[in-house]
């Protein structure tokens with residue numbers, strides 16, 4: 161028995177040392193982001209007021225199109241307290257995957273049948289299209305997405321911190337694996353995808369470096385796997401080119417889109433793919449200073465209208481010139497006729 165203990169002792173010691181080394185390096189990794197020169201900005205100032213204000217605005221449908229008239233009673237203060245509890249006084253790189261689950265039970269993302277729109281690589285265009293079109297709803301228009309969109313937040317685990325919120329700096333997106341705001345968007349995206357029904361759409365940037373469908377994106381890793389083939393009837397891929405680019409970008413059935421189409425086939429989700437959807441083309445035109453400089457913004461109808469107008473102008477100028485010529489010729493003719501008549505008269509008065 162004693163002999164066995166003596167043999168085990170070095171193994172136990174080795175394991176303890178290994179555990180200490182591992183824990184220390186994990187702890188050091190979790191704090192690494194602080195030393196990175198590119199650490200992002202700190203928590204958005206007045207985040208509590210903004211978050212709760214947006215919540216009240218959303219549930220009262222003050223931005224009419226960006227809300228859902230829901231029967232469930234929403235308590236904005238309770239949602240904020242739950243949200244704050246998920247990161248306050250905590251290391252922002254040590255967030256567990258389920259920490260925002262209760263927030264998302266209180267503030268569920270909801271979209272009507274056939275209107276869910278996912279996006280990857282083009283937030284602004286997707287947000288603008290969704291705002292003006294009744295056809296599409298994105299996560300950022302649903303309650304949880306609306307409250308959190310464009311906010312920065314992270315906790316401070318320094319015991320000296322009074323409110324446990326870091327207003328100086330937060331980790332950059334992707335600076336650490338278990339980053340707190342990334343955890344929130346992962347959870348919100350998962351719930352957003354689970355509730356989607358009917359036809360769903362995904363807008364992808366055809367000019368994105370490395371491919372429009374990015375394997376590591378939230379769309380690829382969270383939203384796509386959480387689509388329910390029993391309730392989703394069709395996935396519409398909207399491949400959006402940058403209208404200012406001279407290159408065409410990725411096309412349906414090619415490159416990374418082919419991989420997306422394959423994954424949809426495997427998941428049993430029927431799909432269609434549209435290159436250069438008009439809503440996205442025209443919304444991009446509205447953001448340009450001189451949109452008519454780009455062929456994509458003139459559109460076929462406008463182009464032929466412009467050609468028609470040009471024909472009318474050229475016709476009018478030509479018509480004017482011809483009319484002037486006719487008048488001049490007529491005047492000349494009249495004058496020469498008069499001259500001839502005078503000549504005839506003078507010839508008739510020949511002196512005898």
Ligand code: NAD
Nearest residue numbers: 278279280281282283299300309333345349377378379380
């Ligand atoms: P994506 O790669 O375009 O990233 C989405 C968002 O994540 C960006 O708009 C930005 O806010 C943030 N992000 C990503 N990479 C970043 C970087 N290097 N630096 C700073 N910020 C960065 O697209 P995705 O990963 O497929 O996620 C989009 C989908 O997931 C959407 O359908 C949406 O529902 C949801 N989502 C929304 C947000 C948001 O901030 N509103 C964030 C993540 C996910």
